[in-house]
Structure formats: C-alpha cells, structure tokens
Amino acid sequence: MKIHEYQGKELFRRYGVTTPVGYVASSPTEAEAAAERVMSETGAAVVVVKSQIHAGGRGKGKVMRDGKEIGRGVKVVTSGGAPAAKEAAGNMLGGTLITLQNAPKGNLVHKVYVEQGIDIARELYLGMLVDRDTRRVVIMVSTEGGMEIEKVAAETPERILKAWIDPVVGLAGFQARELGFGLGLTKEQVAKFATLAAKLYEMFTSEDCALVEINPLVITKSGDVLAGDAKVSFDENAEFRHRDHEAMRDVSEEDATELEAKRSDISYVSLDGNIGCMVNGAGLAMSTMDIIAHCGGSPANFLDVGGGADEARVTKAFEIILTDPDVRGIFVNIFGGIVRCDLIATGVINAAKKLGLKVPVVVRLEGTNVDLGRKLLSESGLAITPASTMLEGAQLITRLVKAA
Numbered sequence: 001m002k003i004h005e006y007q008g009k010e011l012f013r014r015y016g017v018t019t020p021v022g023y024v025a026s027s028p029t030e031a032e033a034a035a036e037r038v039m040s041e042t043g044a045a046v047v048v049v050k051s052q053i054h055a056g057g058r059g060k061g062k063v064m065r066d067g068k069e070i071g072r073g074v075k076v077v078t079s080g081g082a083p084a085a086k087e088a089a090g091n092m093l094g095g096t097l098i099t100l101q102n103a104p105k106g107n108l109v110h111k112v113y114v115e116q117g118i119d120i121a122r123e124l125y126l127g128m129l130v131d132r133d134t135r136r137v138v139i140m141v142s143t144e145g146g147m148e149i150e151k152v153a154a155e156t157p158e159r160i161l162k163a164w165i166d167p168v169v170g171l172a173g174f175q176a177r178e179l180g181f182g183l184g185l186t187k188e189q190v191a192k193f194a195t196l197a198a199k200l201y202e203m204f205t206s207e208d209c210a211l212v213e214i215n216p217l218v219i220t221k222s223g224d225v226l227a228g229d230a231k232v233s234f235d236e237n238a239e240f241r242h243r244d245h246e247a248m249r250d251v252s253e254e255d256a257t258e259l260e261a262k263r264s265d266i267s268y269v270s271l272d273g274n275i276g277c278m279v280n281g282a283g284l285a286m287s288t289m290d291i292i293a294h295c296g297g298s299p300a301n302f303l304d305v306g307g308g309a310d311e312a313r314v315t316k317a318f319e320i321i322l323t324d325p326d327v328r329g330i331f332v333n334i335f336g337g338i339v340r341c342d343l344i345a346t347g348v349i350n351a352a353k354k355l356g357l358k359v360p361v362v363v364r365l366e367g368t369n370v371d372l373g374r375k376l377l378s379e380s381g382l383a384i385t386p387a388s389t390m391l392e393g394a395q396l397i398t399r400l401v402k403a404a
Contacts, residue, residue: 001233001234001236001239001245001248001249002054002232002233002253003232003233003234003248003249003250004024004052004053004054004111004113004250004253005050005052005113005229005230005231006022006023006024006052006111006113006230007230007232007248008212008230008231008232009022009227009230011203011207011230011232012200012203012227012230014203015199015200015202015203015206016199017196017199017200017203017227018196018224018225018226018227019226019227019230020115020116020117020118020226020228021038021041021042021044021115021116022034022038022113022114022115022116023037023038023113023114024052024111024112024113024114025089025111025112025113025114026093026110026111027089027093028086028087028089028090028093029086030089031049031085031086031088031089031090031093031112031114032082032083032085032086032089033082034085034114035047035049035077035081035082035085035086035114036081036082038114038115038116039081039082039116042116044116044117044118045078045117046076046077046078046116046117047077047082047085047114047115047116047117048074048075048076048077048114048115048116048117049074049075049077049085049088049089049092049112049113049114050073050074050112050113050114050115051063051073051074051092051097051109051112052109052110052111052112052113053073053097053102053107053108053109053253054107054250054253054254055097055099055101055102055107056099056100056101056148056215056231057073057099057100057101057148058072058073058074058097058099059072059073059074060072060073060099060100061073061097061098061099061100062097062098063091063092063095063096063097063109064095064096064097064098064106065094065095065096070091070095071088071091071092071095073092073097073099073109075088075091075092076117077117078117085114089112089114092109092112093109093110093111093112094108094109095108095109096108096109097109100148107253108252110250110252118218118220118226118228119220119221119222120216120218120219120220120221120228121219121220121221121223122143122145122218122219123145123146123216123217123218123219123228124141124142124143124145124183124216124217124218124219125140125141125142125143125144125145125146125147125149125152125213125214125215125216125217126139126140126141126197126200126213126214126215126217127139127140127141127149127211127212127213127214127215128140128200128201128204128209128211128212128213129210129211129212130210130235131164134164136164136165136166136167137164137165137167137201137204137205138162138163138164138165139162139163139165139171139175139179139197139201140160140161140162141160141161141162141179141182141183141217142159142160142161142183143159143183143184144156144159145215145216145217145218146215146216147215149213149215161179161182161183163175163176163178163179165201167205170198170201171197171198171201173194173198176193176194176197176198177190177194179193179197180193180194185219186223188223189219189223189225192223192224192225193225196217196225196226196227200212200214207234207242207245208234208235208238208241208242209232209233209234209235210233210234210235211231211232211233212230212231212232213229213230213231213232214227214228214229214230214231215228215229215231216228216229255270257270257320257323257324258270260320260323261303261320264313264316264320265306266303266304266305266306266313266316266317266320267282267285267302267303267304267306268301268302268303268304268320269301269302269303270300270301270324271289271298271299271300271301271302272298272300272326273292273297273298273299273300273301273326274297274298274300274326274327274328274329274401275292275297275298275299275300275327275328275329275330275331275397275398275401276300276301276303276321276322276324276327276329276330276331276359277289277292277299277300277301277302277303277321277330277331277333278303278305278314278317278318278321278330278331278332278333278334279303279304279305279332279333279334280304280305280306280334280335280339281304281335282304284333284335285302285303285304286302287390288331288333288390288394289302291390291391291394292331292394292397292398294394295391295394295395295398296398296402297394297397297398297401297402300321300324300326300327301321301324303317303320303321305317305334310339310343310347311343311346311347311350311351312347313347314344314347314348314351315347315350315351315354315355318330318351318352318355318357319355322355322357322359327359328359328401328404329359329360329361329362329397329400329401329404330357330359330360330361330362330397331361331362331364331393331394331397332344332348332361332362332363332364333364333390333393334363334364334365334366334367335366335367336365336366336367336368336369336370336373337367337368339368340367340368340369340373341365341366341367341368341369341370341372341373341374342369342372342373342376343369344365344373345363345365345372345373345374345376345377346376348361348363348377348384349376349377349380349382349384352380352382352384353382357382357383359404360383360385360397360400360401360404361382361383361384361385362384362385362386362387362393362396362397362400363377363384363385363386363387363393364386364387364388364389364390364392364393365377365386374386374388385400
C-alpha cells in the first residue's frame with residue numbers, strides 16, 4: 001500500500017525525522033491559504049507546490065489538460081507569494097500528471113502539497129527496504145540525490161552505498177556514521193544524518209514498511225539534514241497490526257480492478273500482455289507467466305485464485321481477467337491439491353456459460369480427480385481446450401491468441 005508524500009512526511013515528523021514545513025490542499029484557495037501559513041510560520045519567501053500522486057518523477061512530469069501541456073508536477077514559486085501559489089495549484093489540480101513511472105496514462109491530480117522553500121547545498125538519496133536474500137532491512141545511500149535510483153543503479157552502481165541492519169541490534173551507530181562519511185558529509189552533518197537514519201529505521205520497523213525513500217535527502221546551506229521528499233509503502237500482510245493505515249489509502253490512485261480483486265480475496269496484478277492467467281498459488285502463478293513468455297506469449301496479469309477455489313471464485317476470477325480489454329485468451333493452470341479438479345472444471349464450464357466467453361480458453365489441471373476434470377472439459381461443448389502439461393498449455397494458448 002502506497003501513500004502520498006504529505007502523508008509520509010506526517011509520519012516522518014511523528015518519529016522525529018526533520019522535514020520542511022508544509023500543508024496539503026485540495027483547491028487553489030486552500031493552496032493559497034497553505035502558502036500564507038507556511039510563509040508566516042517560517043519566514044520563507046519561496047514556497048514549492050507539489051502535485052500529490054503515487055508516482056515518482058513529478059518534477060519532470062507534464063501536467064496535461066485537454067490534450068495540452070500546461071505545466072510541470074512541481075512548481076517553485078519564487079515571487080508573487082500566496083497568489084502565485086494559488087495559480088500554480090490551479091494549473092495542477094484537475095490535470096493529468098504524466099511521469100516516466102506512470103506513462104502513458106498518467107494520474108489525475110486531486111491534491112497538492114505546499115511547502116517552504118529551502119536553501120539546498122546538496123541533494124542526496126536515502127532508502128530502506130527489505131532484502132529478501134538476507135532477510136534484513138537494507139539501508140542505501142547515494143550522492144546522486146534527485147535522480148531516479150534505478151538509473152543510478154544501472155549506470156553507476158558504485159555510487160550506491162549499502163548496509164544491512166541486524167534486526168536484534170538495529171541500525172548500529174558505526175553503520176550510520178560509515179554511510180555518512182561515505183557521502184562526504186562533515187563530522188557535524190554525519191551526526192545529524194545518523195540521528196535521522198536511526199529515527200527512519202524506527203519508523204520502518206514500527207509501521208511495518210515495505211519501502212521508505214527520501215529523494216532528495218537535503219543538506220541545507222546551514223548544514224541541516226532534512227527530508228526533501230517522502231516515498232512510503234506499507235507491507236499489506238501486516239494490515240491487522242495497523243488499522244490506522246487504511247485511513248491513508250487513496251483508492252483513486254489504485255487500479256480499480258486490483259481493488260475489486262482484493263475485496264474478493266483474490267491476488268491480482270494487471271500487466272501489459274494479452275493472455276489472461278488464472279492460477280492457484282503464487283509460485284505457480286509466477287511460473288505460469290514465465291512459461292507463457294518463454295513460449296512467445298505475453299501475460300496480461302498475475303492472478304492467484306487461492307487454494308480453496310470454488311465455482312463462485314472461479315467465476316469472479318474470469319470476470320476480473322475480462323475487465324482488461326487487451327485480453328485475447330485465458331490460460332487456467334490449476335493444481336488440485338486442496339480442491340478437486342472436477343470441481344474446478346465444473347466452475348470453469350459454468351463461468352464460461354454465464355459470462356459468454358468469446359476468447360479461447362486453455363485449461364491445464366493436475367491433481368485430485370484430474371481425469372474426471374479433463375473429461376468434463378472435453379465434453380462441455382465449449383471453446384475450452386484441455387492441456388496435460390503446463391508447457392503444452394502455454395504453447396496452446398499462445399498459438400490460439402496469435403491465430404486470433
């Protein structure tokens with residue numbers, strides 16, 4: 001679950017991580033009031049108006065309205081005061097912001113964040129995420145703040161410094177200091193950096209985060225260290241421990257089909273291909289996507305229907321897959337361990353009849369009552385092609401989709 005920058009910074013401040021002063025606004029009038037408040041509280045003559053969407057690269061992103069570019073996703077207001085901030089917010093709100101991370105569709109801007117301008121001496125990068133290989137949180141820093149960290153990793157990986165945090169000890173002081181000196185900070189700045197990093201790690205673990213990024217981490221001309229941005233996402237497996245997180249969810253920023261699948265307790269992620277996948281088990285679902293790609297096809301989604309798939313769940317899975325207009329065929333790949341293959345076959349047949357499927361469907365079943373399941377599919381009289389192996393199924397659906 002992702003949250004907006006302004007929400008991330010509210011969390012930062014709760015844990016003692018220093019940020020510039022700022023306030024969220026949903027209208028140009030609110031943005032003007034926010035700018036007046038920021039300037040009054042800080043004495044700043046410059047404010048920054050930032051579009052709030054769940055995508056990075058907002059500063060370079062284009063705000064579009066009626067097919068025309070009307071500005072960028074971030075505007076530094078150096079003159080004109082609060083009225084100028086109001087005008088900048090008016091250009092952003094209601095427009096579609098397109099960045100490298102959300103192109104070509106973009107995201108509609110519903111909110112802006114009005115923040116004090118600061119005197120920047122250096123822009124750094126700081127991030128934390130879970131390293132599955134080591135089963136530890138890794139902290140990463142770089143001197144290339146303000147840039148996409150993926151680009152830095154690809155082109156100049158030596159500029160990314162890392163430290164793995166022992167969950168028993170926590171972020172050790174020597175680790176934070178080593179990273180700080182590796183960034184070329186002064187002794188005084190290293191102390192401030194180490195304090196900020198320790199508080200950020202406390203937040204990461206306490207809130208069950210999946211990712212925290214500060215890009216840029218700003219070193220001001222006066223030597224202060226503060227969070228110039230906030231990118232935060234939570235591990236949804238820990239939702240039961242954080243009921244307050246749900247209040248931060250912005251459903252307008254999430255894929256509507258993925259939300260519908262979540263409500264039905266189906267794991268679904270939309271992709272760019274044209275072969276819909278319905279599988280039980282996350283590992284099998286990943287393998288299914290891989291083998292479709294290996295056979296020259298392109299998966300349209302990740303969908304784990306779950307181990308206890310019944311007719312209603314199978315029908316719902318088909319409905320979810322078919323909401324994607326690019327789907328030209330469906331590959332059903334089920335291992336019937338907990339659930340019997342004949343029940344799955346009956347569910348597929350009834351779902352096909354109910355929905356009036358007009359795309360080819362290939363079904364590979366394996367497990368309990370597999371022979372009966374395949375017999376039911378073969379005798380259904382529907383355009384359902386049974387397959388005996390996963391490879392055969394992937395080859396068949398790829399061939400059928402290309403022929404169509």
